[in-house]
Amino acid sequence: MNKNIFDGPYYQTIAGKLATSAASFDVFNPATGAVLAQAPAASAEQLEEAIAAAKTAFKSWSQLSYEERQTYLNAYADALQEHRDELARLLTLEQGKPLKTMSEPEVDQSISWIRQIAARRLPVEIVEETDAHVVELHHTPLGVIGAITPWNFPVLLALWKVAPALITGNTMVIKPSPFTPLSTLRFGQIAQSVLPPGVLSVVAGGNELGPQMTAHADIAKISFTGSTETGKHVIRSAAGTMKRLTLELGGNDAAIVLPDADWQAAIPQLFWGAIGNSGQWCVGIKRLYIHRSFHQEFVAAFVDYAKLQKMGDGLDPAVTVGPVQNKMQFDKVRTFLDDIKANGQKVVLGGEIDDSRPGYFIPVTVVDNPPEDAKIVQEEQFAPIVPIIVYDDVEDVIARANNSPYGLGGSVWGRDTKAAVAVANRLETGMVWVNEIHTQGVDIPFGGHKQSGLGTEHGNEGRQLFTNPKTILIHK
Structure with a gap:
């Protein structure tokens, strides 16, 4: 055997x-x-x-x-x-x-x-x-x-x-x-x-x-x-x-990329923070806030990185993105994609399920700047879908990040570490990463605020x- x-x-x-x-x-x-x-x-x-x-x-x-x-x-x-x-x-x-x-x-x-x-x-x-x-x-x-x-x-x-x-x-x-x-x-x-x-x-x-x-x-x-x-x-x-x-x-974790961030270097971490495990983790990045000054460049680079990934059966060593886990979740994710399409939101990658393919595969999907009240922004998707949302003002983006019944995790990205930590301290969450994501440890307390x-x-x-x-x- x-x-x-x-x-x-x-x-x-x-x-x-x-x-x-x-x-x-x-x-x-x-x-x-x-x-x-x-x-x-x-x-x-x-x-x-x-x-x-x-x-x-x-x-x-x-x-x-x-x-x-x-x-x-x-x-x-x-x-x-x-x-x-x-x-x-x-x-x-x-x-x-x-x-x-x-x-x-x-x-x-x-x-x-x-x-x-x-x-x-x-x-x-x-x-x-x-x-x-x-x-x-x-x-x-x-x-x-x-x-x-x-x-x-x-x-x-x-x-x-x-x-x-x-x-x-x-x-x-x-x-x-x-x-x-x-x-x-x-x-x-x-x-x-x-x-x-x-x-x-x-x-x-x-x-x-x-x-x-x-x-x-x-x-x-x-x-x-x-x-x-x-x-x-x-x-x-x-x-x-x-x-x-x-x-x-549950969580609806926000990642805030500050105006001074080295965003090019952070793209792999941000991508896997959102899409790792096909987006199925409580502390996954569910909302990605990008400053307007580099928004278009960021979206293009993020999509280019996403295109390097292979979706398929996890036993294939070349595969980096697997299916969502069950039919119930698969059907739930479809409602997000349907809502995105029905409201004319801009999909720059993915967005279409291949129903001829067996299994519960949702393609990596990137939604460019949906409105703050969109379903994909307000609700936890638990899927390989990420909204990239534009902001202009740091005070405003902190308020938007906190405008959620959830408060599990979040992340802040910026070259000025002191300024990034100051933003992190204002997020209403149990855990916040600064210039890293999903670090865990036996001596690192982990818990949620709010719901x-x-x-x-x-x-x-x-x-x-x-x-x-x-x-x-x-x-x-």
Whole structure:
């Protein structure tokens, strides 16, 4: 058997064991539109079993030392490394992203993330000490964490949750997106060879499992990545048990290229910031604001760079832009293209879907200076479409960038770094890059403002949200 290829069968992982399900559902290859595999559909009873096993495992897992849990997590990272090539291939097959430029780096970063998080600690803090007493702040684990993960980065965004939850002493049940369950089921299966039973379970199925998790009394926290509208449902459902929430939701990120920017050098970063992963990332550039003084030159150069890219099946090593991930998203993106056409907006590249081609392919599309109230400017497209919007005044462009219910990320580009940082400080977002884009790290806090989310991931701030701050006052 080729160790680089895994073609099933796929199992739920519950209480340390591989479990079949009475029902199953189709998983599609977005590059062909054909059925790729059958995934098991967990029943409500199987989800209950997974949660109960996690609750039982928490009793012993939470009592281990950081060093003992670190040993387990490093062993898990080692096991994932052994299966790295098969996971990357599986990710491309079910998600569509290019193997060499997207899937392999996603798996590699996930493995590295586990190792780095395993080395982090939340030490006991001495808040106050006098001759009479000492006050200690401990960070104690919450219990069972429910993770609900999306289809755009199904490996990375899941393991971003797994590592900090487990190292701080929690156990976890993951429900992956029904569009991309295979790689998650597979890394869940791999986990059972190294982690104690019940510490990490994976149950796949439809959207009916989500409300069961978010309302469940034995789940202490939900960590959810997905759309803002679904996030609102999560908040309402979780209110009954007042469970902790971390929500990383939608965005409509603006990139502002200032008048003094070295825009020619920035074009590759701006292009991939918008079009990477076929535009399917929450912090992707959704609105690109360009100063009028170089607008036409910028558009021409941006289009020239876009024409160098090849769209197609991500298993082809020459391909740099894959399909959008699923038929639902494909149909949604078509409404953007229809609106652009209906309103006579200027398309300088792409804009037409080849319906004779199998798969969910949207060509890289550049819309030149649509009005501020256009659908493509006001809404999150989550596709390889970018509006390039002209501005004249920096004060005005800051106001336009902030005129959104979202506030996830953004970027500012300019030679005068101090001036660019001043603009960045005025953007109403959780993260802003200056003269770079999409840098992430285990010690870099990441979260959204406004309707882009609640709570923080990464950094001490994010790790602490997997714990309860417990103050212990000791009389000497």
